[in-house]
Amino acid sequence: MRIAIFIIILSLPSLAFSSETIAFFGKAKSQEHLPDVEQACPVGGICMDVVYRWTIRVDKVISGKLTNKTIKAAMIQHSKYIYAHKHQALFVITRIENEEKRKLVGADYWLEEYAPPSPRVLYCVSDASKYEEIEDADHMGRIDGSNCYVRYKQQD
Numbered sequence: 001m002r003i004a005i006f007i008i009i010l011s012l013p014s015l016a017f018s019s020e021t022i023a024f025f026g027k028a029k030s031q032e033h034l035p036d037v038e039q040a041c042p043v044g045g046i047c048m049d050v051v052y053r054w055t056i057r058v059d060k061v062i063s064g065k066l067t068n069k070t071i072k073a074a075m076i077q078h079s080k081y082i083y084a085h086k087h088q089a090l091f092v093i094t095r096i097e098n099e100e101k102r103k104l105v106g107a108d109y110w111l112e113e114y115a116p117p118s119p120r121v122l123y124c125v126s127d128a129s130k131y132e133e134i135e136d137a138d139h140m141g142r143i144d145g146s147n148c149y150v151r152y153k154q155q156d
Contacts, residue, residue, distance in 0.1 A: 021112065022064030023092045028084040028114075029055045029070070037104055051076055053107050054084075054114075056091060075111035083116070090115040124148040 034051045053074050058066055073093050092113035096102045125131060128147040135142045139152045 019094070020064060021092055021094055022061065022066055022109075023090065024058050024061040024064075024066060025088050026056045026058045026060075026091055027088050028081070029057055031055075031080050031084065033080070034074070034105060049076070050078065051105065052080065053105055054111055059088060071109055072107035073109035073111040074105035074107045075114065081114065081116075084114070087117050089117065119153050121151045121153060122148055123151060 031052045031054050037051045058069050093109040096110050125147050141150050
């Protein structure tokens with residue numbers, strides 16, 4: 001029964017979620033699988049059918065308003081994000097307006113976006129045509145037609 005309720009609520013997002021988004025930088029403290037609120041998935045298919053409840057430490061709010069330094073947010077995903085707790089990431093959430101859904105997932109927010117840091121860094125100079133040796137450096141690449149280079153960081 002709980003699964004059916006969850007699927008119905010997800011199919012009506014405008015009735016279940018606030019239209020106001022909150023974006024912040026933070027770090028995932030934990031992710032907990034919620035086996036009682038999975039969606040149906042086609043047999044043999046790979047799909048986003050597993051619901052996780054995230055506990056996230058809020059470091060810096062960049063849009064919207066949050067008063068708590070730690071929040072809980074639910075998200076449908078394929079499996080646990082293994083490295084989520086290692087890096088500060090960008091999170092975008094909306095408030096779950098439906099009280100029944102909040103109780104079902106044990107969270108006040110829906111995690112709309114989880115954006116981990118990119119494994120590359122962008123550097124721009126005044127005239128990249130003067131610096132061919134940079135383009136030839138290990139882990140560096142020039143972005144065509146620009147004065148910018150991308151440095152690919154080595155993974156932890």
